[in-house]
Amino acid sequence: MATHHDSEFCMVAYKWKYILHYLFFHSYHKGYVCDQSISPIEPVSVDALVGSDVTLAVSHTGASHPVVTWFMEGLPVVIWTISDDSSPDVSSDHSSIFKVEQNGSLTLRKVSHIYNGTYTVEMTRIGAMRVSTTFYLFVYDILKNVSLRTDPDEAIEGVRVFTFYYNTMQGEAREVQWLFNGVQLENGSHYSIDGKNLTINQPRRNDTGRYAVVLTNPFSFETQHRTITVLYGPDMPVLKVSPTKAVFVSGDSLFLSCKAEGLPPPSATWFFNGSFIQGSPGGSVNLTDVKTHQSGVYTCVLINPRTKGQLRRNLTIDIYEIPRGEPLCSVKAVSETRGLQFFCLWPGGAPEALLSFPGLNANESGVGNFNLTPSDIQRLNGKEIICKAEHPLIQTQCRVIARGPVYFLPVIFTNISQDERTTVVIHCNTEALPKAIVYWLKNGHRLENGFKYQISINTTQLFINDFNASSADLDTYTCIAINPLGNITSNATLLSPQILDSSIFLSENRTEVILKWDVPPTSVITGFDIQMKGPDLAGSSRSEFRTIRMMPSFARTTNISGLDPESAYIFRIIPEAGKTTGEQSELHRVQPGTGLNGAAIAGISAGLPCSIILLLVVLGFIYCGKPDRNPKFAISGAVEKVICQSALTDPHHFPEPKRSTALPYANARVRMATTV
Structure with missing residues (x-):
């Protein structure tokens, strides 16, 4: 830096330069010209160690006693005329440093860094041309305490730049070399070398390794190393599901894993539909006995614990379940x-x-x-x-x-209440889909719900309350079943209590008889009185009929035992409908010595020529007819059938129809009748 004295010196120097230029110009034109040259004795590039003396040596030829001027970085610092006894004019700021030699060379004593630079010497003489030469002085110190640092502290893959820079506590380097794993680096798109810096542009994971800076100057040599690890990841995670299936079924077990490359190894965290789920440290999740509500998006989030970089990937799991049952x-x-x-x-x-x-x-x-x-x-x-x-x-x-209604026959049930009131129920059920709606008519007139007539909620039953078997209640009732695919009509003409047919069978020992009877399908019957004329069990004879047994409406056969084989008996069956008594059956007589009646004898005779197989079948039917006791007499095939069927009949079972209003009450003590 120029001081006040430097400026003053510069003014003086320029005055001298002007005078010299004037003299030289006029002398030249007057013809006083002589050759003059100046040249460096040593190379113009001079290296010097701090604190040493260094001479910028020159030699000159031509004119004698030339004026020598030394410039440092373009500013004059020394002026002297060679062989002049006077002292050189030296800048006061550099008087202790600069010394002009007799031949015009310049010596710098105990040189320091501030004297690095360009030095130019000019020689001028009146009548001679001006000549000059330039020196380049480089002042170096011994290199000591070299440090190598980075910015930022850690190298992360993908960041914009990562920079090495060195510092020295003493000395400067003339040459700087950067090495990576022993190989010298050059300027390029990936590596940039500028001054004291080495910059890695967008570092990659393969930039991990040992870096060195080698510093040299003419007087010393230093090397400094630094190993860096480029942190990276997490890379794109790899998600796996085991077992490998497109879909899973409710109850399955499955295993989810999440892995990715990274340095340091990334940690994995699992989320299900955005909510955290517990997983293992290795980044896996074990799901057992899965349910459909576990279907959804499973997200693996991978985090680099050093760089805090993270990456996530979704995995959709579908868990299916078959609907229960069948459609x-x-x-x-x-x-x-x-x-x-x-x-x-x-x-x-x-x-x-x-x-x-x-x-x-x-x-x-x-x-x-x-x-x-x-x-x-x-x-x-x-x-x-x-x-x-x-x-x-x-x-x-x-x-x-889907079907329209098909042909059907009405079914008739009866019951009787404790106050001897009879209710008749007519069922009209037909096969139809959708189920048919039934409309009821009596003699062509539509019936509606009321006290006398009640129709069930499903319309398939008609209740006739306070039925009188001897009145106008015995009439023709019509049910019409209708659905969108068609309709069908069926009639039921109710009859008074009647016996259609009856028969009697006498046991071989003449102590027991079996009565069998049948009734018309639409006859209204609530029960049967079984009447007998003859001696009673005590042996006293009776001349009038008396009721010895009351049978329910569904009964079609009965056994009477304890008879006197030497006495005569007459049996008949009286059908009833509430308080109305119907016509009696034919009279059936049993007299001493008659044995089996004609029908029984004919049945046995017809079976004698038959095969043993047929006989065994008959005996099987006989056995079927003995549910509670073993009568010691033969029974015909017709009787066997009646007994087998009656054994399946429950006298206390009566289907309870649906109805819209209260119906007459019936219990086990009241006789009930059903006719099909």
């Missing part, structure tokens, strides 16, 4: 006679099954409880309609056949 098909009436609605029910499952009726409409489908209402229903009468149920795990189906 159910049904059909209902939209209105009484106008339309049908087909239903296919198979709810649940994951995902829900897709339901459709291809035979009705190939373009419509649904899930859970799917229904379809076709427009043209008459073509569907008796046609099988299939519902296709399609689930990713199974495909199945159900079927339904």
